[in-house]
Amino acid sequence: MGWLDRLFPGSKKKQNAPAASAPAAKPSGGATIPPEKVGLDGEFDESGLAKRVALAFDQDPQLDDVGTLWVAQLGSKVVLKGKVPSQDYLNKATSIAKGVKGATEVDASQVTVG
Numbered sequence: 001m002g003w004l005d006r007l008f009p010g011s012k013k014k015q016n017a018p019a020a021s022a023p024a025a026k027p028s029g030g031a032t033i034p035p036e037k038v039g040l041d042g043e044f045d046e047s048g049l050a051k052r053v054a055l056a057f058d059q060d061p062q063l064d065d066v067g068t069l070w071v072a073q074l075g076s077k078v079v080l081k082g083k084v085p086s087q088d089y090l091n092k093a094t095s096i097a098k099g100v101k102g103a104t105e106v107d108a109s110q111v112t113v114g
Contacts, residue, residue: 003054003065011040011051035102036076049073049102056096063092069111071097076104083112 004011039045040055050073057063057071068083078097084090090111097106 001065003057003071004051006065006067007054007071008047008051034076036073036104038102047073049076049078049100053078053097053100053103056100057093060092060096063089063096069093074107076102078103078106079110080106080108081110083114085114087113089113 033044036049037044037046038052039048040051045051050071053071053073057065066082066084066089070081072079072081078100080090080093080097084093090108090113094106094108097103
């Protein structure tokens with residue numbers, strides 16, 4: 001089980017979709033979807049940014065899924081919560097999350113190391 005499946009069960013991901021980029025999305029009404037609300041397939045999704053961060057974690061071979069770290073979002077801020085095995089692991093996760101389009105900030109203050 002990977003990040004996306006564990007955090008968002010039932011989410012369907014595009015095969016080979018780059019997680020770091022949000023597709024340009026325009027609903028049928030013509031308004032543009034904010035980057036943090038773009039889902040995995042370009043659709044409007046309240047948790048779009050968090051899902052794309054989870055997918056980016058899945059796509060990084062150095063970042064194993066630890067069942068004690070969670071990804072959420074508050075607007076365009078990515079929020080990491082839980083516990084990680086090392087500071088290096090947290091630094092890697094934070095770096096990946098910052099690289100996902102639509103993320104303006106990453107809050108790791110709710111993560112403990114050890």
